[in-house]
Amino acid sequence: MQKIRPFLFTAAALCTAAALLVPAEEAFGFSKLGSNLTVDERDFRIFDNFADGASNNNTTAHSNFPGFTGAEMAIWKGGIEWGSGHGNGSGDPTQTSLGSGNANFEPAWMGVANGVGGGADNVVSAITSCSGGTLAFTESGFSSGWRIRFCDNVTWADGPGNVNVLQFDLQGVMVHEYGHALGLGHSGTGAATMSPSTGPSNEGDRSIHSDDIAGVQCIYGVRNFDKPTITSVSIDSVVGTVTIGGSFFSAIDNDVWYIPQAVTGVSDDARIIVSGLNSSNGGTQIIAPIPEPAGPGAIHVRINETGHHSLSNSWPLDPGSAAAVSATATFYNGSGVNPVCFGSTLPPVLGNPWNLTINATVHPGGAGFSGVLCYAGSASGPVIAAGELLVDLTSTSFGSTILVSTGFIDTFSIPIPGEAVFLGRTGTCQGFTYSAAIGALLCNAENVMLGL
Numbered sequence: 001m002q003k004i005r006p007f008l009f010t011a012a013a014l015c016t017a018a019a020l021l022v023p024a025e026e027a028f029g030f031s032k033l034g035s036n037l038t039v040d041e042r043d044f045r046i047f048d049n050f051a052d053g054a055s056n057n058n059t060t061a062h063s064n065f066p067g068f069t070g071a072e073m074a075i076w077k078g079g080i081e082w083g084s085g086h087g088n089g090s091g092d093p094t095q096t097s098l099g100s101g102n103a104n105f106e107p108a109w110m111g112v113a114n115g116v117g118g119g120a121d122n123v124v125s126a127i128t129s130c131s132g133g134t135l136a137f138t139e140s141g142f143s144s145g146w147r148i149r150f151c152d153n154v155t156w157a158d159g160p161g162n163v164n165v166l167q168f169d170l171q172g173v174m175v176h177e178y179g180h181a182l183g184l185g186h187s188g189t190g191a192a193t194m195s196p197s198t199g200p201s202n203e204g205d206r207s208i209h210s211d212d213i214a215g216v217q218c219i220y221g222v223r224n225f226d227k228p229t230i231t232s233v234s235i236d237s238v239v240g241t242v243t244i245g246g247s248f249f250s251a252i253d254n255d256v257w258y259i260p261q262a263v264t265g266v267s268d269d270a271r272i273i274v275s276g277l278n279s280s281n282g283g284t285q286i287i288a289p290i291p292e293p294a295g296p297g298a299i300h301v302r303i304n305e306t307g308h309h310s311l312s313n314s315w316p317l318d319p320g321s322a323a324a325v326s327a328t329a330t331f332y333n334g335s336g337v338n339p340v341c342f343g344s345t346l347p348p349v350l351g352n353p354w355n356l357t358i359n360a361t362v363h364p365g366g367a368g369f370s371g372v373l374c375y376a377g378s379a380s381g382p383v384i385a386a387g388e389l390l391v392d393l394t395s396t397s398f399g400s401t402i403l404v405s406t407g408f409i410d411t412f413s414i415p416i417p418g419e420a421v422f423l424g425r426t427g428t429c430q431g432f433t434y435s436a437a438i439g440a441l442l443c444n445a446e447n448v449m450l451g452l
């Protein structure tokens, strides 16, 4: 038996409750490193630099793991075994269901990184060789992240079936190493995945043991009865949305995490997060726009709360070519008679504040008021004393905003609703300034489309 050893391993204490309250014959063997991963450190990625062909010869796709095969799929499965469920749980021939932690803990697969990364970039990769019989190790930045290295002087096999006597099981050892990343030390229970040893041709570590489950539950808490849970997804490829069915979503301000299509930089936050989403039907449904850069993989819902329980289980999603429209903002100034004094650095994105500026120095009357008018339709004229009207006052009003001017650069922040029903909605917004001495002065406008 060769040893698997964590790179950083601290003396660990038993979960206090378990040690004190459980009768001796039921005592758990798990230990803790004294840390936990914050909800924003649940992402995990791979840099697939494994040298042996056996590491990447599983070319059979599985609907529970869209978009990935080979070492990517094996690492993905290994990570999510610690979660509380992934899709229908299928996909591994050596166990009945993936995602057995039943704790307030959910790993979030985020695909492929472009390098091995630093010690807190949450990337799994191979290292050419290790000494002392070490097969793999986890460097832990504790709550700020981790890095896992597989020692490539042995042969790693990506499964998904049995690995032979000359090979080590990539998926099972990933389960063990990710256990260190989430804060577990080695277990004294021999059958536990977190026991310190393994051997070739051992797929038994893919499925976590009751001792491992007690460990992850000790650190993150037993899964709350009202933890957000995804149970279905349905894509509307015409408008580029996904309808997420489930339970215990927040009424307002849910986030949906998507996986990026592209390989991401090692220090990037790879998550694509669509925020500001309301739920309907009593917290059982969210209709979320699918951002154009989202790829096949899985999604999570993060509800409008803090704490380990705030992230849902993962659910497979393959958006295919479905993508919501991108937000746009185009400079518009009609016949060009108005001074250019209105603008935004970014277009109006669903679920986010839209930040606008008005340059009040174009108004020689000094400090007065600045404002923005938004209508469904644009216009070119009439030209009135204030300047050229660029919005169609007979069309639907989207509201106006006015504030006391600084006399310099005035900034506005208009909240854009997150609901998918606003996707693709177009309109025109025009800035203006006003003072009692001189009256109104119209600025240029922007033609906008709400999107992502």
Ligand SMILES: [Zn+2]
Residues within 6 Å of the ligand: 004, 005, 006, 176, 177, 180, 186, 196
């Ligand atoms: Zn270990």
